[in-house]
Amino acid sequence: MVQVVLGPAILIVLCCCILTVTPFTEEQLLRATNFIRQEKTGGLNNQYAYVALFTVAQCRQLADADLRDALRQEDAANLVMTVADQQIYRGTKMVAASYLQIDNQHAVHAEARLLNGEGNAPSPVQDLINRNEDRGCVLFYTLNSPCTGLCVRIGGQYNILNKLNVFDNINNRALVYNDVYFADLTRKEDIVWAAWAAVNARIGFYRCFNNRCVRCFKNGTQNSNCYYT
Template structure:
């Protein structure tokens, strides 16, 4: 009986329509691999990337699987392009920094540049259109999407609506990950941060991943009307 109750409680905390989420351990492996092997020491300022894996790879996101899936990425090009405020487009991932203020006014945030782009097809839409088909997707931002623009649905530069680009991927197999809280938002009350993040979490499950550990930022009980915030994400 005790075991049955425990399983039910775990399901209330972690189960969502469509199956189990990408696990905290899998997300940690993906983000740590990209940090150590591709970006660390080169992209220590705000940047974002989206990376996709096939359904078969998603079933076992081991370090070996991640390495093989990303073996065709041009790491030097990724570093150089993003460092120079460009947008990197690779076989399995896209990446960008914020735009150079001398080129674009206002400065465009990294997440927006990947989701919106400058042409008819955004970098992420182009990535999703290419083979192989995405079985799971990780969208990473070094800093959490800002409350004033990125998650503000009243702002023309918000990213919430653009996240529909991932709608063809199972809800359980897409995650939005950040490492640090955006500096300007640290000054805001917790309830403002929660309200802003919740609008994003409703489209793509939000995680905080730092130092090899990942925490899901909201818990949505089965049948519950509103997601509950995990306070650890507010103070990583």
């Protein structure tokens, strides 16, 4: 009989494998977005976005109990009041923002506010990540899809595409939206899909609406449910 002895290095590898987090399922994303809307952001009706971080253990199931445990320190009333006042909410496991109206014609979009810092300061998302060492998965939610005219305009000066690299060290990550941004419904559809594909190349891109979630790209194929109701 041959006796196999596992050295310390091999044992470390095996332990790491046990902690591996599987990608989000549509069921998990639906459960998470529904829970956060019902328990934390239900008072917000206009465009807003948030990022929520969960631990490796919580991400294994992301059941209601995991969500409740992860977000127990987030004060819903404070979150809603802060975001409705066009300020940035900075919680223990969540950051959130609305758009910021500059004048009658210009606004800084919610996604950009979360992904950009002021001066040399880290962005609200980077700060959240820095404050949480146990990062099993991350949910980036925006009520309306990132606009192709500004936020995800390929080559555009103000696009957020490169800012999404803040999530690169978190393998299990998803960007979820509910409604298609109204202006993109009148753009050429291929332009919208090209912009969304650029997002999906950096973070899994999903739509959660009508009590279901769908992945917008699978094996290179577009899911028409992400554009049409």
